[in-house]
Amino acid sequence: MIKCVSRLISTLSGKEEFGCDVSGIAIRRLPASRWEDYRRLRLTALGTDPAAFGSSVEEEETYGMDAWQQRIGSALFALSGDVPVGMISLVFRNRIKTSHAADIFGMFVDEHFRGKGVGEALLKSAITLASAGGEIVKIALMVNPAQNAAFKLYEKHGFAVVGKLKKELKVDGLFHDTYVMEKFL
Numbered sequence: 001m002i003k004c005v006s007r008l009i010s011t012l013s014g015k016e017e018f019g020c021d022v023s024g025i026a027i028r029r030l031p032a033s034r035w036e037d038y039r040r041l042r043l044t045a046l047g048t049d050p051a052a053f054g055s056s057v058e059e060e061e062t063y064g065m066d067a068w069q070q071r072i073g074s075a076l077f078a079l080s081g082d083v084p085v086g087m088i089s090l091v092f093r094n095r096i097k098t099s100h101a102a103d104i105f106g107m108f109v110d111e112h113f114r115g116k117g118v119g120e121a122l123l124k125s126a127i128t129l130a131s132a133g134g135e136i137v138k139i140a141l142m143v144n145p146a147q148n149a150a151f152k153l154y155e156k157h158g159f160a161v162v163g164k165l166k167k168e169l170k171v172d173g174l175f176h177d178t179y180v181m182e183k184f185l
């Protein structure tokens, strides 16, 4: 099992960046120039776990470079060597009345890397990042409870169900409810 103490690391340039090193896996941001790696992993996620996400391959495979380069800025990646094998997005809300909250989206770990603590390292990193500035008081996310691994992972890290959206997703003709979960920092 991966042991990860996520933290803000000081780089040689003196600039603070986010980082977390674990055995064989590093949690890092990727620059906009790596947008094709991000696109590849995201389309894999939407393809292998369609009931986990509100979006779909059909929609996102039409997105252009600009959209991927914009979105990659919110993502943290689990890198095996230099290859992204997992990711999570933490989005800080930018409106005055809601900027005390952040949202998690797009949590995914490649099937071959599951069960080793990678998802946990990603989630802990996102929580650490949200906490770092001292301004964020809660993190929110939505999860299909049929994604049992994800639901259990969120519960383990202090997210509680605060609402249920009935028949929120329709995947291959089947309706799925979605839970809204929140964690207070």
Ligand SMILES: CC(C)(COP(=O)(O)OP(=O)(O)OC[C@H]1O[C@@H](n2cnc3c(N)ncnc32)[C@H](O)[C@@H]1OP(=O)(O)O)[C@@H](O)C(=O)NCCC(=O)NCCS
Pocket: 049, 052, 053, 106, 107, 108, 109, 110, 113, 114, 115, 116, 117, 118, 119, 120, 121, 142, 143, 144, 147, 148, 149, 150, 151, 152, 153, 156
């Ligand atoms: C959810 C997901 C990211 C977990 O990644 P992972 O790297 O396999 O998870 P970890 O190995 O870090 O497991 C951490 C915790 O998650 C939960 N968990 C992980 N796999 C589980 C499983 N098969 N069954 C039940 N709980 C599980 C457990 O609480 C586990 O802690 P424990 O080992 O102390 O029991 C991964 O299964 C995934 O990508 N699923 C498909 C996409 C998805 O559902 N995304 C969520 C969108 S909201």
